[in-house]
Amino acid sequence: MSQAFDCARCPGYCCSYPVIVVTKRDLTRIAKHLGIDEPTAQERYCRADHGYKRIMKRKKDEHFGRICQFFDTEARNCTIYQARPATCRNYPGDRCGYWDFLVFEREGQKDENYISTTWHDED
Template sequence: MSNIIKKEGYNYSFDASACSACSARCCTGESGYIYVSTQEIEKIANFIGLDTEEFMQKYLYKNGYKYSIKERKIGESYECAFYDRVSNGCTIYEARPTQCITFPFWDYFKDRVDELKLECPGIIDA
């Protein structure tokens, strides 16, 4: 079974097997936003066994009219609150937000493949 993922409209492919050797660069590094919808908030809260209000207070902050998952600052780096350094993985993987599911196929990277390659070792030129 191939781990190479292609998506129409993108001039690169993604080798998902690279994730096992990467230090979760998509979940760590520079500070950023990890936006979640109302449905995703409910799904994640249920997944980790919290009521929605408690989940929102503990793990989210409001940026404009959107909610984003909080980050932890480790040294000079930031990481998603749900990134686990020990397992090098996501503790809410089964309930992760669409933004995480769709990475690295974001419109932003369509014309910035070189920038994407710096973040993700699984990017392959088309």
């Protein structure tokens, strides 16, 4: 069965989530990938918030307001894909609600590159 979503054709909505948790193991992997030490990686790329010790810092994005700082906002993909956190690896499971909505919107707009910014994940 083919996958029910296609991240390569998506503008990366999930990378705009405010809380992307970075575990200690994630931090170790990211620091190694970038060739820097863990305290430096933590200082540069993480902050404590929403009750978590480490979440990804974000930056401005023209479509979603803010997005993970490791997201390439031109190419619309992850710049640390091989070393991305576990939460990014495990998301979204079998289906992606944003992708379903995006396909619907693109069909309606008759534009396969249309970027939908009106869909919001259920809390």
